[in-house]
Each structure stands twice: as structure tokens, then as C-alpha cells.
Amino acid sequence: MSKKQTDKLVVKVKPPLDLAEGLKCEIVSDKPIKFTAAKAFEYLELDTFHGERPVNERHVQFLYNAWSGGRFMWDHVILCCCDYDKKRYRINGQHTAWMRVNIKDSDLKTEPEVREVVYSVASEEQLRILYSTFDQNKVRSPAHVFKALMSGTREAVDL
Numbered sequence: 623m624s625k626k627q628t629d630k631l632v633v634k635v636k637p638p639l640d641l642a643e644g645l646k647c648e649i650v651s652d653k654p655i656k657f658t659a660a661k662a663f664e665y666l667e668l669d670t671f672h673g674e675r676p677v678n679e680r681h682v683q684f685l686y687n688a689w690s691g692g693r694f695m696w697d698h699v700i701l702c703c704c705d706y707d708k709k710r711y712r713i714n715g716q717h718t719a720w721m722r723v724n725i726k727d728s729d730l731k732t733e734p735e736v737r738e739v740v741y742s743v744a745s746e747e748q749l750r751i752l753y754s755t756f757d758q759n760k761v762r763s764p765a766h767v768f769k770a771l772m773s774g775t776r777e778a779v780d781l
Contacts, residue, residue: 645751650705650740657696657734662722668703668712671753677716685721699736702756706742706749713741714756 655661688694701715715736722734743749772778 642747642751642754645755646748647704647741647743647752650742652737652739654735655701655738657699657701657722657736659723659725659727662719665701665703665712665719666716666723669709671704671711671713671749673750673753674712674716677720681717682720682724685717686724689721689725696734696736699734701736701738702741703738704741704743704749704752706744706746710740711749713753 685694699715699718701718702713704711704713718736741752743752
């Protein structure tokens with residue numbers, strides 16, 4: 623960026639409106655794992671955080687379609703769970719786990735490897751706060767994905 627561009631903000635943020643206190647958790651483990659169908663079922667059988675959204679079959683189908691078409695990135699997957707009060711709760715990854723159990727092992731060239739992070743918290747409030755930190759990103763709409771796939775192509779030059 624030139625000096626001129628760095629003198630003014632293009633995007634200006636406002637003070638945050640915090641809904642909860644800060645997150646206080648420990649990482650118990652953070653490692654790559656082979657994401658077998660058995661591991662996916664094991665993950666799906668973990669205790670469910672009471673605030674977890676229900677599984678969305680359309681999203682599982684979307685992920686499966688991406689995998690079938692060679693557009694699913696296993697190395698982007700982060701499975702997360704959290705230990706609290708002598709229980710292990712699933713925090714992130716249920717849709718990917720449902721997608722994985724729908725893939726026949728014979729259709730895989732190699733067993734997918736994903737990242738698994740296990741956290742620990744001291745209170746139910748901290749469990750809620752940890753859960754709330756996931757899936758906050760701005761998703762790409764189907765229209766934006768189409769635009770990204772078509773931009774710069776000969777076919778879309780006049781669009």
C-alpha cells in the first residue's frame with residue numbers, strides 16, 4: 623500500500639457490543655487424525671451441547687456433493703470437542719461427520735486426515751462461550767461461488 627492509502631481507513635470498526643465474558647479454555651490436544659467412518663460415528667455419539675443447532679440434511683448433502691465433485695478440502699476440517707464436568711461435548715464438525723459416514727470406504731483413495739482439537743473448560747458458561755466462537759465466518763453465497771468460478775473466463779467476459 624502506498625503512504626496515501628494507509629493514512630485513511632477503508633473499513634472502520636465500532637466499539638464491540640460484548641454479549642459474554644472472555645473465553646477461558648485450555649487446549650487438551652491438537653493433532654491430525656485419520657477420519658475413518660468409525661471415528662466419525664464416535665464423534666457423532668459424543669454428548670451434544672444443549673445449544674447445538676440440529677443437523678441440517680441439506681448442508682450434509684452440500685458437503686457430500688462437494689466431496690463427490692472433488693471440491694471438498696479435508697485439510698480445512700477442524701473437529702472440536704470440549705471436556706466439561708467429566709463429559710466430552712461435540713462443539714464443531716457434526717455436518718462433516720455425517721457426510722463422512724455417508725462415504726463408502728471403497729470410494730476413498732486414501733483415508734482423509736483432519737485436525738482434531740480438544741478443549742477443556744471449567745464452567746457451563748465457558749462451554750457456551752467456546753461453542754459460540756465457531757462458524758461465525760461470512761459464508762460465500764451460491765451466487766458468489768458462481769461468480770468466483772466464472773470470473774476471468776472467456777465465457778463470462780461480457781457478463
